[in-house]
Amino acid sequence: MARETLWQRLRGWVVPDRRMATPPRDEPSGSTRVADSLRALLDDPTIPAAVRSELAGEFARIEAMLDRLERGELHVAVFGRVSTGKSALGNALLGRDAFTVGVLHGTTTDADHAVLDEAQHDGLVLIDTPGINELDGEAREKLAFDVAEVSDLVVFVGDGDLTREELDALKTLAATQRPLLLALNKADRYGADELADLLAHLRQRVAGLVRAEDVLAVAARPAPQRLVEVDAHGHEHVREQARAPDVAALRERLLAIAQREGKTLSAINAGLHAGRLTDQVSARIAETRKSVAAKLIHNYCIAKGVAVALNPIPVADLLAAAGLDAAMVVQLSRVYGLPLTRAESGRLVAVISAQLAALMGAIWGMQLVASALKGVSAGLSVVLTAAAQGALGWYATVLIGRAAERYLVAGKSWGEAGAKRAVADVVASLDRDSILREAREEILRRLKSRRA
Template sequence: MIDRLRSLWHGADRDDPARSPSSPDDVQADARVASSLRTLLDDPGVPDAVRAELAHEFERVEHMLDKLERGELHVAVFGRVSAGKSALGNALLGHQAFRVGVLHGTTTQAAHAPLDEASAPGLVLIDTPGINELDGETRERLAFDVAEVSDLVVFVADADLTRDELDALTLLAGTQRPLLLALNKTDRYGDDELRDLLEHLRTKTAGLVRAEDVIPVAALPAPQRIVETDTDGHEHVTKASRPPQVAALRERLVSIAEREGKTLSAINAGLFAGRLSDQLTARIAETRRALAARVIRQYCIAKGVAVALNPIPVADLLAAAGLDAAMVVQLSRVYGLPLTRRESGRLVATICAQLAALMGAIWGVQLVSSALKGLSAGLSTVVTAAAQGALAWYATVLIGRAAEQYLVNGKNWGEHGAKRAVADIVGTLDRDSILREAREEILKRLKQRGKTRS
């Protein structure tokens, strides 16, 4: 859908005079984007912690939804300090809405002002800080932050583009917003000089700005010098202010707002919603992984200690299987794909079958240590119990990670099946470090238990 919307700006149908400013396709696309935004806002699957973490982004989505419903097109005005951004905004508006000054830093925050509703319904200008302010990092970040929620960008220059300006223009183009380049202060140039400069700028920005969107303006033309001679032959010099020369740019913006405003607004909203959706997916996955890791560790401790303390041969292994099934049930809830106890038992059996085929020697050692623990006494029992508990811990990690992989894939082992999935899990885990951690933790807990009893 977004590709279709974007094509309305970049594609041939943008200039088709027969195309209606609000064709049925556009109206349907706008409605789908609005519906997607509402779905994103109301998604019950977003955990409260993730929603709180991304509260600012959710506020932006609400802002975009309101903007779509009001039919507004937001135009951000960018440029370096003193290029005339604020003056151009005021000239387009026809009144002093934005602060204008000769000192750096006059514009410190983004400011919004709507154009005359009678001639430009829904068109809102956003003035931004200069891209080369003294504390430029903060203000540049603010400027690009505004660009992300704007639908169209007017970049203001007053001469040939510097390297910094061209870099900024390139970054702005990367936000996938349509760009207009306004060459300000054109009253300083002669006709031939202005024509050559415009041609140079169109060549220099090819691929970033359409040639017809490089537009000359004069937001604050220098006063006109008027020389008058009185009856005595004395010359008197006066200066008369001249009106802004922004008609071409204003007409271009009004034309875009009328014909493509809703489309551009929908493009921007859709792109932002897509990025937020990706962020949500990543954060939710990260949250689930962290919670799953805690669940697995809790069951590792429970299973490792339970196996170490159970003096009855083989019976401890049966108890451990029950813990594995309970762990898988908990993991399935973490990933929002609940399993019954029977389903979790079958999943554990599948995983254990694959582990037995891959690691038969390990399970053999566990069975031997189980028997030794029942026949031994004293120190050998403690040593054997710790070893067996560590193996049980390691087995829990393997089963938990394998079950997690199965759930992440939507209750599916993937195209290569359970054997490959379990083998990959085994291959990615550091067995020695897990066993070492398990032994240390189990011995610590056994000592604590011994002190409690004494």
């Protein structure tokens, strides 16, 4: 069975049962629930101001989506290759010249939108986009995809059989799970049989991307009709008569979609963006917490390194170090919003330390030897062993802190690989020589300042 897409899950949430025309009296509709979730995201007091500032554009977009959801608007992107008549089609649907139309490539250089006059009560909004194959127009192509992404429905405009570039773009758009309509523009260039054959061919090529009933022929700016008139003297005169656009089938299809499921599509699209913004916010907050956690671990490294170096009692320095590690893990758990008790912290430190001992037995053996030397070196150990032992304590704190951080970031779970894999990954990711050198230099500096 194919994996359910986020769009499908949201659609099931917004419209939980198609047999139920309206929700129960006391139960909010799907679009109302989405609107409530958007407001909750916009008003969330736990989001730091710095994160809001960094993602200001995304928050503004969610606010705009909430406004249009409350207004019941359905945003439709008119998309396609340069010179297929996208802007002309938008104007024909509107019945007025809202979009710029030109004969040169790249006339549309920015996105624009206008309310469809005949459908204001349905809130149908058209968005014109730049051509996707504009020469040196990568920025405009990106803009076109961005506009399609924030639209609820896409009308892809072609003027013949699809090129490879057009088909690839259509596949990309289909992957966004937006409903797609394919409009074959300039249909007036074909005879009836030729047009029928071309539509059948297009429906076959886009099968699985666009429903057959959503492949429609239009003529946004039909070529003028040539009329031959004979005057009273028998002379023939040729004149051209403009023809009205033929977009009725597409307009009716859009209006039907807007009336039947416009709010559903708008709610789903808004929900998708809210989900992405929530992920971005979570990532930024996690990044912020990581910087705070890094400072916390560094401070405990200094405290432990100096405490181990100065403690003259064998083995007691190691016990004191274990207490500092447990206190550090408690503080880390508060930084990540997953508080641990002192007992839980101690058990976590024990698990991590056991894995470290299995991986780095030689280093911990050196730690015990250095501790024992303090009892027989008549104070000279401060110079001979304290800095080295303190540096090893510093390094152990870094390892324990990073491993505990990984445990907390994972939601207080080691994951499938367990603590052994997590600790091994942390050990492999750190430059031990660099950390030990930094630790020794810092501890020696502090020891010398204390002796002075």
